[in-house]
Every structure is written in C-alpha cells, then in structure tokens.
Amino acid sequence: MNRFIRAVSQLSKKKWVSPALYAAAVLFFLFFVFFPAVFVISMGLRVDLNPEVVAALETSFGVSLIATALSLLFGVPMAWLVFRSTGWKKEILNTLVDMPLILPTAALGFSVYLFWGSQYGLALIEKGFWMIALLHTAFVFPYVVRTVAAAFEELDPVYETASRSLGANTLTAFRTISLPLVKSSAIIGGMLAFTHSLSETGATMMVAGLASTAPMQVLAYKNAGNIPAAASISFILIVFAVTFLFLAKHLARKASISIDGISPRLEKRLVKFSFFKNGTVLAFFFILIIIPAFFLFIFLFQLKALPQADQMALIFSSLETSFLIACAVTAVNLFFGFLLAMFIGRNKWGLGKLFESANEVVLVVPTSALGFSLAFYWSGLQFPELLVIALAHLSFTFPFVVTPIAAAISALDKNLEQAASTLGATPFKVLSSVTLPLILPSVLAGVVMGFMRSISETGATLAVAKSVSTIPVLIVNMVKANQLADAAVACAILFAISFVLLLVMRRGVRRARSAA
C-alpha cells in the first residue's frame, strides 16, 4: 500500500497528469451528465401545445409559484428566527427545518396526503391542485430557509449594529440592512424552490388526483408512446428552468432594495408585534410543514399488522436496487465530481465559470424531463434497464456532489497549498495532506446529498424504468394501488435509513471540522 501511494505521489509530479485528469473529468461531465440531461433540446422538435399540455404546464407553474411565494413569505422570517435563536432552541429549530429535507419526497407526499386528504387525517382537501400546492410548499420550504439562514449566519453583525447606532430600531435595521444583504440568497433560495417544485414527480403523482403536472404528463405521454408530446413538454420544462436559473442569478447580482421611503416611526410601533409575527411564522411552519410531513408516523402507529410477506419482500428488493444504484453512482460521481469541482473551484483554463453554470443547469433541469432526454441519448446502445437507471441517477446527482466541493475549493486559501509545495510536497501529497482535510466537510456533504437524492428520486427513474423499481417508485405505486399500510411501512424504513445517514454525515462533518 505504501509503495502504491509513493508511486502515485511520484506520478503526480509529472506535468501531464493533472491536465489529463481534468480533461477526463470534463469529458465525463459533458458526455455522461450534461449532454444526456439536455439532449432533448437538440432533437429540434416542433413544440406541440395541445390543451392537455397547456393545462399541465399551467398546473405546474401555478403550483411552483404558490409554493415559492409561500416559502419566501414565511421562509425568510423563519430563517431570521432560526438565526436569532440560541442554545437548545436553535438546535431544535435547525433540526426541524432539516427534517422535511431528509424525508424522501415520496414519503412526504404520502404523509401530506394522509394528513390533508385521507380519513385517517383531516380529510379536508381533495386530491388535486391545492393538495399538490400544499405538498410542494412543504418540500421546498426548507430550501429557502436553509439558504437564507446560511446567509444570515455569514452576515457580519456589525452592519446591523452600525445601523442601530445611527438610530434605527431593530425592525428598520433588519429591513434596510440585513434583508438587502441576504437578498441574493433569498433569490437563489426561491429559484431552487421553484425549479425543485417544477421537477417533482413521484410524490405529486400520489396527491394529484385528476390534475396533472408537466412532469407527470411527460411520463404519461412517454408510456402512451406519444413521444413528440413528451419531448415538447420536456423541452419547455428545461428551457423554463434554465431561464429561471439565469434570471435569478442576474437578479441576485442586480436588484437592490432602496432605503428611501421608509418609516422608522411606524416600524418602531411594529417592533412590539414581533411576538405576533414569530407566532404566525411558527404556526405556518408547524401546520403546513412539520405536522403534514410527519403525520405518516401517527398513521403508522395505528397500524394493526405488518404487510404481507410478499409485500415485504418487494420492499426489500426495491431497497436493494435503490442502494445498489445509489452506492455505485455516488462512488463514480465522487471521483469525477471531485476533479470537476477542482476544475471549477480553481477556474482551470479560464473555464471554471462556464462549467459551474453547466453544472447548475443540470441541477435545475426537471428530472422527468432529464430522464426522458437521457433515455433518448442512450437509446442507440441497447443497455440493460438497471444501467440506464444508474446513468440517469449519475446525471442528476452529479451537481449535488460537485456544488459544495467546488464552493469549498474556491474559498480555500491558496497560500496553504503553496506553503505545502514550498516545503517539498508533491501535488498528490498537497492534495491528500492539505486540500482534502480542509474541504472534507464539504466533500462529505456532497456525497451524502448526492446519495440521498439518488435514494429518493422518482421522476427520472420512472422516465427510464420499465420493470425495475426503486424504493420511492414502489411507494408511489403502493399508494396508487391504495396499499396504504404497505406504503407507510416502506416510508418508515426509508426514512429511518435517511435519518441514520444524516446523523452519520453530521457527526462526520463535525469531526472533520474539528480535525481541520
């Protein structure tokens, strides 16, 4: 082993090694991640807008707009609340905000249906547009809160202090200083929320009833063999998602919030109502997000019997498939993703920004459109079904691995690496003894995010799978077949695994941090 490491270390000194590795990463990204994801655009189809397509698009955009608007409206104050709280309160709020993120969306969808729609819960809302909107609000809300809370944490508190020393009350200081300074993060959080909502398929299918969203329609047309219609919706979804991405990035740079026309005296009176405001935000959070998301477990405890043995066997074989795919995909993505992250973070050959954008494009492409596109891309090579599913997962999880690592690398102080080099370390030694330990928390975060995304995804899987079923696909099918008890058990198992994974990641990150 030692000899192997020494050989690698010596090899890394050769001039051609790092360009070759970067080239491999770039080629991998282009041909296995990027082109498959957007291949449908190159098919040059005429866009077929029949009334059914228009209705599906209307539903999708309507739902995404409502979910994003609600998430921003309540998410920004919620992020402030998380940021401002201290001690155990902060721990609890932080964990609660993360909870819906680790609940696979299929489980979340099932839970939301049980709470709002079934006789086990409130039975208040029929399956359809509004239930989709509630579901999407529940799963995009954490994206907004996380992004904005992180921005608040990074904000130097001196700006707010300066504002207050100039006479601003807490609310005015928040509105004129802190809020504008986290504005770009709020826009990015909103964009993530919007594109995720646009992309979600599996959970939506459970609560859609007679309504249909654009990603669902992609699958429906594909299964019915209406390829032109499926392609045109995929095309529209991808174009819109990418447009939103660049629009949001532009707005995040440009838009500003003016300090004119403020009324500190009015705001001073409003400060007194902060209790009321916090109460409203927390009520929203619990009633619309937390309780519906975890109602599943209340239902679970009312169950009398476990699923039949054949159903259990189905659950476990699907779990096996899911884990097999997730492990394989994550391993491959970690290798190439790390290299591409170095490529982006270091802005190699001046192409860092370009590939960062391309990576973000894959991140926002709705997965069912991605799956549809990818199926065409690989259709020439009669691959086995499992491999095609794996290739689809490879593509849409790749950006989740790359993004945090690239951010950590570009934030890394170059002097540290240069110091190691001047002390005689080979490039491999610099990487393994300086760079990697310092960015390990981000690498772990990327790996776990990619892994969990693979475990819980449905849209792309359904778009390429015929007979193989992953665990979330199985859950969707069980709910559609009204096997609620079986679905609940499957959800619980999936959640338990995700939860353990998250704990492991948190511990790992914490340990890596304290070691660094």
Place this chain on the structure above:
Amino acid sequence: MPEVRLKGVSKTFSGNIVALKGMDLVVKDRDYVVLLGPSGCGKTTLLKTIAGIYPPTSGSVHIGARNVTSLPIEEHNVGMMFQNYALFPHLSTEKNVSYGPVIRELSAEKTKEIAMRMLELVKFPSDRASAFPSELSGGMQQRVALARALASQSSLLLLDEPLCALDAKIGEELRLELRNIVKTLGLTAIHVTHNQEEAMSMADTIVVMNKGQIMQVGTPEEVYFKPANLFVAYFVGEANFFECKIKRRTAKALEVNFLGKDFRLSKADASRIPDGADKAIAVFRPEKLVLSKRQPYHANFVKAKIGSRRFLGEKIRYELSCGSRPIIVRRLGFGRGFKTGDAVFVSFDESDALLLNCPDGPIEKVGG
C-alpha cells in the same frame, strides 16, 4: 452638553471573562479623549458600552443629563465610527452618509444637504458620491465612515481604532485632519487606539487602560513624563528601568543604590513610593540621559560602553552595556556621535528621574 460619565461600570462576558472592572470615568464636554492600551485591555468594550452595544453588567452610563444605561443602542444618540468602518456594502457613499438623517425622518432636502456638507467636510470628492464602498480605497472609506458618523448630528463622536486599517503614512496624515474636524464642530470625541504615537498626537486627555482597569488619566505630557505606575511608563514610549535599593529616605533627599552605585537624589519625584518601602524602580526616558566622553562635574553618572547604535534620522539610538540590562539613550543625530565600543559616561539630571513603586516579581512582566 455631552459630558460622558461612567459610574462603577463592569462588564463580564459569558464564560466569566471580565472585560471591565468597576470603571469610573468622566469625559468632559468638547474634550478629545483617547483610550489607550494593549489589545484585550477592554478599551473597545468600554467604547461599545458607551454606545449601548454592550449593556454593562453593573454600574451606569450617563451621556449629558441622560442615564442611558438600559436604553437600546438607537437611543444612545452617538456618532460611531467602527473598526474597519462597517460601511453598508449595498448602499452608495451618499446613501451611507444619509442613512442617519433618513432614519431620523428628516426631509429629503435636509438629508441631502447634511450628507453633502459632511462629505465636503471630510474632503470626499463630490463626484464619487455615487460610488459603492467596495469601489473606494481604504482612506476614502475612512472618510465616508467619518462623514456617516458626523451626519448623525450627535455631538458625541465615538471612534473605534479609526486609523488602524490604513497605511502608516495615510494614517498619520489623517490624524490632524480628524482632530481638526472634531475641534471645528465642537464635538466631544472618544477615540480608541493601541498606537501610543497616535494617542500622543491627537488627545487632549489620554486614558491608559490595562486588564479592564484605568491606569492613568492625564494629558499626553503627564502620561509620558509623569506615569502613574510602572505599566504606564512601560506602555507609553520607551524607558529605562533600574531596580534600586532605598538606603535612606529623608524629607530632603532619597539615597538609593542602582547599577552598583550610590546616588543621593534631592529633586527626583519620589511621591509614588509608599513610606517604608525598601525597593523602587528608577525610570528614565532615553532622551533624558546624556552621553559624554569626559566625566561629568556632578555625581549622577555611571560608566558604560556603546553596545550598538542605530541611526533614526533626526536622532541616534544607542544601546549601552552596563549591568544586566542595556541602557537605551537617544540623542540628536548631528555631530559625530559615538561609535560602537566607545567608553562613555551616562549622566542624568536629578529632576528627570522618576521613582516608581516596585512590583512583586520581575518588571518585564508588567508590560504584558
């Protein structure tokens, strides 16, 4: 109007870190006060306590006739300039400066007028008023930060290390300008720094602090020539310290022994030595010691050898070997001066000797 009074102010941070210990201080109206001390001495904490950023753990803060101890920051009504300026990155220069007037809901014309007047006062080029902070040089940012603090219209200006982020040269230029603005506007200023030269050149009154306590309050001259204790003597300027044995103390004179020699001092200031002490520290500023080749006519000298010399421009700094610690002497640089290795006589005027109470333990520890 804004006389600032602190009564028994203490500040303890979480984890029982004591930053201020029962501090009493009166800052007179229109005085330019500099809080001087090593890092961690509590000077910034004191400033932030006056600004209302840190509420004191005990004691009270009064600005003018108002007891502001428990008021929120925004009601302290001070103009504060932050370390590294804290200019709002999302607002233009003009918006930064007009922030205070806007918050106080002054009319648009009045706001504009104040902002422009303050920018002019700090010599900020008016054609750059729409620039964002990130587009300005350090010196320009400093001016904007000052203009913003002044635009708050408060007659109490708090300055937290206002010059330390600048190049030494620019910082020195801005000292005089800053003081002039404060004096022209008739403001009371409290300025925090760890740079003793800056403190000397700007202050009416220097407050020397160490470990959360006030060591001395006085004019720059008093602090330099009449340090209240060893810490002040050590921290402000350079000095020679000689441990001495007190052999006899009478109403007329003090007989001491240091550097292996007896001295009879009749004009030295011995007021800081408690009665009955048998030890003391004799302090001499380097420029108060005289070097000569020939033996002086009086008895206040020791023999020494020039260990090293350093040319400082207008002065030459000598380090002399004599006893365990080198003696530092600074003399004007004209003439030939002395060479390394020269045998010389170091002499002093009795009235330039200052005798301080001897601490327990080695005197090097005092400076830390």
